[in-house]
Amino acid sequence: MTNSGERDGAPRPTALVTGGNKGLGKEVSRRLAARGMSVLLTARDEERGRAAAAELAAEGGDIRFARLDVTEEKSVRSVAELVGASFGRLDILVNNAGVNGVVRGERRTLDEMSVEMLRSTLETNFVGAFALTQALLPALRTAGGRVVNVTSALATFARTTGSGPAGRADLIAYCASKVALNMTSVLLADQLREWGVTVCAVSPGYVATDMNNFAGTKTVQEGARTIVHFATLAPDELPDRAFLTEDGVAPW
Numbered sequence: 001m002t003n004s005g006e007r008d009g010a011p012r013p014t015a016l017v018t019g020g021n022k023g024l025g026k027e028v029s030r031r032l033a034a035r036g037m038s039v040l041l042t043a044r045d046e047e048r049g050r051a052a053a054a055e056l057a058a059e060g061g062d063i064r065f066a067r068l069d070v071t072e073e074k075s076v077r078s079v080a081e082l083v084g085a086s087f088g089r090l091d092i093l094v095n096n097a098g099v100n101g102v103v104r105g106e107r108r109t110l111d112e113m114s115v116e117m118l119r120s121t122l123e124t125n126f127v128g129a130f131a132l133t134q135a136l137l138p139a140l141r142t143a144g145g146r147v148v149n150v151t152s153a154l155a156t157f158a159r160t161t162g163s164g165p166a167g168r169a170d171l172i173a174y175c176a177s178k179v180a181l182n183m184t185s186v187l188l189a190d191q192l193r194e195w196g197v198t199v200c201a202v203s204p205g206y207v208a209t210d211m212n213n214f215a216g217t218k219t220v221q222e223g224a225r226t227i228v229h230f231a232t233l234a235p236d237e238l239p240d241r242a243f244l245t246e247d248g249v250a251p252w
């Protein structure tokens, strides 16, 4: 990877997307690059990550690849060092990597749920996003950057305690991990305001991806559009401490 690209003498804005090899992360990377940003597409699987980055780079964007498993401390540290050395700043961090904490094709009851799965889901969706954000703080502060945490409507108390159907037992891990991410988004926004860094939690809607066996009702293009909208909104236009959706602010 070479030094940050320049456009008309000014450095390009820079973005890092986690879980960029497929689904929403790949489409968000595509859209940020199409807006003229230098995008570091990261993924835990080197081969699939490189293939996605090469495919998007062939479309003309400035897309580079770095391996990143958000649950591995060493991997997080090495990507943060890479960003510092190569870009020196980070304008947008999209914490998109996530797992749904269920076994594909199986619907487990409360008794059958594995505590290990609970741990690993929290580790990826919550701890991983926090650890990466923390490691990237110097670059985010330099840029007055934006952190976008990709969350879910399943993790809102408004929906869960509303009149809808009861949630699935085996989605407890997923919902709890995203609730933790939601609260972290608000607390980090408060902590980082003085540095000019803005933080938000964005729900892309129910999107057809691998995560739900392509059962979602929205396309990745629609979901990614919502994420990129809030990733690139001017700081003074970004709703503060809000749960953000395609339709704007929704109850937590």
Ligand SMILES: NC(=O)c1ccc[n+]([C@@H]2O[C@H](COP(=O)([O-])OP(=O)(O)OC[C@H]3O[C@@H](n4cnc5c(N)ncnc54)[C@H](OP(=O)(O)O)[C@@H]3O)[C@@H](O)[C@H]2O)c1
Pocket: 018, 019, 020, 021, 022, 023, 024, 025, 043, 044, 045, 068, 069, 070, 071, 095, 096, 097, 098, 099, 124, 128, 150, 151, 152, 153, 203, 204, 205, 206, 207, 208, 209, 210, 211, 212, 216
């Ligand atoms: N689809 C929806 O309806 C929906 C709704 C609300 C929120 N979301 C959120 O949107 C985000 C993207 O999900 P998606 O729907 O695009 O699903 P997806 O296609 O399954 O993509 C998930 C991505 O996360 C990556 N990932 C998982 N664990 C990781 C780790 N430890 N380190 C780095 N990357 C890791 C996956 O990599 P591998 O390919 O290596 O597994 C994959 O690239 C998730 O946070 C999800 O919770 C999705």
